[in-house]
Amino acid sequence: MIRPGIPAAVKVDRLEKTLGKNHVLRGISFEAAAGEIFGLLGPNGAGKTTTLRVVCTLLAPDRGSVDILGFNTRLAPQEVRRRVGVVTAEIGVYPRLSARENVSYFAELSGVVEGDLNKKVDAVIERLDMGEFSKQRAESLSSGQKQKVAIARAIVHDPPVLMFDEPTSNLDVLASREIREFMVESKGRGKCVIFSTHVLHDAERLCDRVTIIHRGQVVASGPTAEVRGNYVDLEDSFMHLVGAA
Amino acid sequence: MSPIAIVFKKEMLEILRDRRTLFAIGFAALASPIVLTVISQVATRSATQTYLVGYSGDVPAGLDILMNSTGLSLRPVSDPAAAAKKQVDIGLSFTPSGVDEYYDPTRSSAQIAQVRLQSVLGTYDAAKVAATLQQKGIDPGVLHPLPVTVHPLSSPVKAAGNAFLSFFLPYILITMCMTGGLSAALDASAGERERKTLESLLLTPAPRTQLLVGKILAVSTVSFLAAAVAIGSILFALQRLKLGSGGLDLHIGLSPLAATVMVWLAILLAASFSSLTIALGTLARSFRQGQAYVTPLYFITIFPASVVLFIPDFNPNLAYYLIPILNAVLVLRDAIVHSSVAWPALGVTTASLVATGALSWYAALRLFTREALLVKS
Numbered sequence: 001m002i003r004p005g006i007p008a009a010v011k012v013d014r015l016e017k018t019l020g021k022n023h024v025l026r027g028i029s030f031e032a033a034a035g036e037i038f039g040l041l042g043p044n045g046a047g048k049t050t051t052l053r054v055v056c057t058l059l060a061p062d063r064g065s066v067d068i069l070g071f072n073t074r075l076a077p078q079e080v081r082r083r084v085g086v087v088t089a090e091i092g093v094y095p096r097l098s099a100r101e102n103v104s105y106f107a108e109l110s111g112v113v114e115g116d117l118n119k120k121v122d123a124v125i126e127r128l129d130m131g132e133f134s135k136q137r138a139e140s141l142s143s144g145q146k147q148k149v150a151i152a153r154a155i156v157h158d159p160p161v162l163m164f165d166e167p168t169s170n171l172d173v174l175a176s177r178e179i180r181e182f183m184v185e186s187k188g189r190g191k192c193v194i195f196s197t198h199v200l201h202d203a204e205r206l207c208d209r210v211t212i213i214h215r216g217q218v219v220a221s222g223p224t225a226e227v228r229g230n231y232v233d234l235e236d237s238f239m240h241l242v243g244a245a
Numbered sequence: 246m247s248p249i250a251i252v253f254k255k256e257m258l259e260i261l262r263d264r265r266t267l268f269a270i271g272f273a274a275l276a277s278p279i280v281l282t283v284i285s286q287v288a289t290r291s292a293t294q295t296y297l298v299g300y301s302g303d304v305p306a307g308l309d310i311l312m313n314s315t316g317l318s319l320r321p322v323s324d325p326a327a328a329a330k331k332q333v334d335i336g337l338s339f340t341p342s343g344v345d346e347y348y349d350p351t352r353s354s355a356q357i358a359q360v361r362l363q364s365v366l367g368t369y370d371a372a373k374v375a376a377t378l379q380q381k382g383i384d385p386g387v388l389h390p391l392p393v394t395v396h397p398l399s400s401p402v403k404a405a406g407n408a409f410l411s412f413f414l415p416y417i418l419i420t421m422c423m424t425g426g427l428s429a430a431l432d433a434s435a436g437e438r439e440r441k442t443l444e445s446l447l448l449t450p451a452p453r454t455q456l457l458v459g460k461i462l463a464v465s466t467v468s469f470l471a472a473a474v475a476i477g478s479i480l481f482a483l484q485r486l487k488l489g490s491g492g493l494d495l496h497i498g499l500s501p502l503a504a505t506v507m508v509w510l511a512i513l514l515a516a517s518f519s520s521l522t523i524a525l526g527t528l529a530r531s532f533r534q535g536q537a538y539v540t541p542l543y544f545i546t547i548f549p550a551s552v553v554l555f556i557p558d559f560n561p562n563l564a565y566y567l568i569p570i571l572n573a574v575l576v577l578r579d580a581i582v583h584s585s586v587a588w589p590a591l592g593v594t595t596a597s598l599v600a601t602g603a604l605s606w607y608a609a610l611r612l613f614t615r616e617a618l619l620v621k622s
Contacts (some may be wrong), residue, residue, distance in 0.1 A: 019620050056448055059616050081450040092441025096262040097255070108251045109449035109456075152447060 008067075009034045009161055009192035011053065017050055017062035024050045026216040027064070032194055032209075034160065037187050039207030039224070040196040041238070047216040048196040052165050055194075056084050068161055082111060085154035089166040091146040097138035101128055102138055103152045110157035124152045128182070144175030151182065162186055163194045168202070180206060204234040214242050248451035252459025253466075256433055260467055265428040270467075273421050273475035278482035296358035299328035302339030307372075311365050317358065334358040408498070411581045415476050415574040416550045418507065422514040423546055425471020426464040427483050427522055427539060433460040434526030434609075435535035444619060453614050461606065463520050468515035476507070501600075503580040506591070510573045513598040517569065520605035527612040566593040569601045 008031040015027040024047050040048050053059045055066050058075040065072060071079040084202035085136060093102050104121050112120050125134050128148045138149060147167070155162065164183060168176035183193050183206060197203055202208055204224060213219040219241045220227045224234065231237040246254075260266050299322035309319055317335075325336030329347040333609065335358040336347035346362070348355040375385035386392075437443040446456065480499065480591040499507070522539055530534035549571035552559055559575070566572040572594035580586055612618070 019616075053619065058444065058447060078452070079448040081448060084448070086445070086448050088444065090441035090444070092443075092445065094255075094259060094442060095440065096259045101255075101258070104446065105251070105255050106449060108246060109248060109446075109451045111450055114246065208249070233411055 007034075008032065009069055010038075010194065011067040012051070012055060013065050013067075015046075015051065015054060015066065016062045017054055017059065018062055019050065024216050025054070025061075025064075028213060028218055029064075029218070030211040030218065030221060034192045035187060035190045036208040037183055037193040037195055037206050039203040039210035040194060040213070041198070041200060041203050041234075042212050042213040043198055043242070046198075046213045048198075048213065049165055051213070052086070052194070052196055054162050056086050056163060057081055061076055081137065081156070081157050084161045084163060085157070085159040086163045086165065087147075087151050087154045087167050089169040091143065091150045093138040093141070093146050093149050096137060098135050098137055099145070099149045099152075100125065100134040102149050103156055105158075106153035107156040109123050112157055113212075120156055120158070124156045128152050144178070147171055147175060147179065151179070160190075161192045161194070163196070165196045165197075166198070168197075168199070200234040200238055204228070209233070212238060212241060247568060248449075249459040249462065251451070252456055253462050256460055257466065258427070258461030259432070260429045260463065263428065263432065266426075266467060269425055269428060270471045270474055273425060273471050274478045277417060277475055277479045281479065281482050291357065294357075296335070296354060296361065296364070297333040297461075298335050298337055298358065299325050299333035300337040300339060301325050304309040304339060306367070306524035308365070308369050311369055312362075315361050315365050317361055317365065329355070335362060337362075407583065411578040413478060413479070414499075414507065414581060415577045416547075417479060418472050418511055418577065419514060419546055419570060419573065420549045421472035421475045422468050422511060423518045423522070423543065426468030426515065426519055430464045430469045430519055430522035431519040431526045431529070431532050431535040431539070432462060434523045434613075435532050436526075438529075438533045438618070447619070452609060457523070457606070457610055457613050461516070461523055461609070464519035465512075465515045468519055469511055472511045473508075474514065499581065500584040502584055502586060503577070505579040506586055507577055510577055510594075510598075513595065513602070514570075514573055517598050517605060520602050520609055522613055524605050524609035527618070528611055549572050563589060563593055566590045567597050569597055572597055 004160065009032075010032040012028060012030050015024075015025050015028040028047065028051055030038070030040070040051060042048050050059065054061050055068070056075070057073045057080050060074065065074070066080075067073070068080045069083050071083070073080050081085060083186065093099075094105070097105065100121060103124060107117055108114075125131055128151060130145070130148050130152060133145050138146065151167075162183075164179070167179050171179065180202065183195060186193050187208075195203065195207060196206055207224050209221075209223050210227050212219050220237070228234050228237045231240060293316070295316045295318050298317045298319050300319055301322060301324070306321065312319060320333060322333065322336065325338045325345070326347040327336075329336030330349055334352070334354045335347070338345040338347075344366075346359075348359045350356060374388065378385045378387070436582060437446060447453065521542065525538040526535040526544070529538055549568065552571060561575065566575065572590075576586065576591055576594050579590075
């Protein structure tokens with residue numbers, strides 16, 4: 001539970017989803033607040049990505065509900081999309097557009113008005129230190145630079161909720177570190193940051209609260225220290241929880 | 246700016262930077278005029294070429310002059326039948342009772358020589374008959390009791406040119422409307438999945454219908470431009486080509502009506518094909534898979550375009566104009582050959598192509614918004 005008095009920016013309630021013959025989500029519930037990094041943890045195949053896809057309206061839930069800042073994903077999907085930015089491990093960019101053109105395209109589609117467009121794109125390019133390669137075509141960028149483009153396009157419309165789905169899985173040490181720093185900075189700006197990962201070491205360092213899911217079900221939820229309990233680290237705790245599940 | 250305009254602008258920018266699409270349009274602009282120039286050169290060479298006629302016996306007086314003047318060169322041989330197999334194009338054995346002709350129909354040079362020889366022999370016979378009648382004091386006009394004077398209502402040269410265009414232009418129009426935007430269509434659909442940009446695109450608040458319309462508009466524009474460039478270059482080339490031994494100047498051109506009908510059909514075909522290829526591309530997970538899905542479409546579309554070639558006098562009832570592509574071929578053929586339009590036929594054709602485009606667009610939208618698109622990618 002979020003600390004009393006702090007409203008939930010993201011509220012997920014008894015979410016269920018079946019894909020093909022797989023019952024992927026079996027009643028997932030959690031809440032995340034503004035100004036915190038919330039960890040959605042679990043092994044590969046646990047249902048983390050599916051959960052995030054339902055939360056950001058890419059998939060419709062079979063049962064249960066998701067509310068983002070008071071907007072229900074079923075009833076007002078476009079309002080939800082205006083308020084979220086998603087960064088995934090798959091850093092697909094348009095290769096024949098420059099880094100700046102990639103970001104501008106998503107800014108325009110996200111509703112940034114023409115008068116603010118250049119200002120907002122410039123701001124995000126400066127914030128992510130992309131000036132050096134912003135005019136280069138995306139096809140010539142490194143993985144780390146492409147990941148910065150992916151982050152820039154996700155945050156250019158200044159969404160209050162940011163979701164990171166395994167954002168460092170294809171990156172080197174330096175680029176991964178920059179992503180982690182960016183998440184901390186976003187938390188400082190009052191954003192609700194949801195960090196989905198199977199790297200529990202990262203989660204332990206960054207997350208204020210975590211929810212661990214396994215086989216589509218929540219096996220533990222709460223402040224990071226509380227979930228770790230008396231174990232050496234979150235990984236030990238996780239192994240214990242999964243073993244118990 | 247609306248999402249449709251934003252997507253259109255971005256897709257056009259990407260297309261203009263895509264060498265594959267630019268190559269397709271450039272190829273369309275150059276290929277047809279080059280092919281036509283080669284055809285023109287070959288036709289001119291065939292018309293001016295001299296063919297060998299091997300003969301034995303005595304050549305009737307005057308016939309040798311006629312043959313030489315029509316590009317048939319006489320050469321004495323011992324066995325005309327044997328020589329006609331390879332050594333010469335045609336063999337003649339002149340005997341007191343007439344002439345025996347030998348030629349091999351499997352050789353195209355022999356066929357051309359044979360046609361020329363028949364024409365020469367016909368002229369020779371007519372001249373001989375006329376001379377004999379005159380010697381006997383009879384007017385050669387008795388051979389033509391009903392003299393006919395032909396008054397063509399339009400230029401036979403122009404008619405021949407229109408007949409050529411009535412097959413060639415619909416074929417090019419359909420081919421280019423489909424292939425001109427093919428690369429762009431697959432890039433805008435299967436390409437989004439392949440390079441993992443689809444999820445980010447669908448995460449924007451822009452309505453998916455508008456995203457799709459923007460893509461289809463961009464691909465339609467490229468298809469239309471490819472068709473316009475190809476046909477424009479063909480007409481430009483035809484204006485300057487000369488065919489035949491006399492350098493026959495065809496001056497082939499389109500009437501304003503035919504040009505207007507063609508532009509209208511090009512818009513409808515480009516929109517329909519773009520929706521269809523984007524729908525098929527959306528089914529695919531990669532550009533290459535998309536190409537595999539679209540290839541059969543090429544053969545399906547070319548078949549109706551060939552109808553005019555194989556059945557030039559095909560004049561179907563109105564129901565046939567419901568068949569997409571065939572209807573465009575027929576309407577365009579009539580507009581080119583007769584410089585007229587049957588408005589009911591054009592109306593049915595328009596309705597049919599609009600319905601085809603709308604169904605394809607609906608299919609593309611359903612495919613574009615299905616969850617499996619993301620889950621399987």
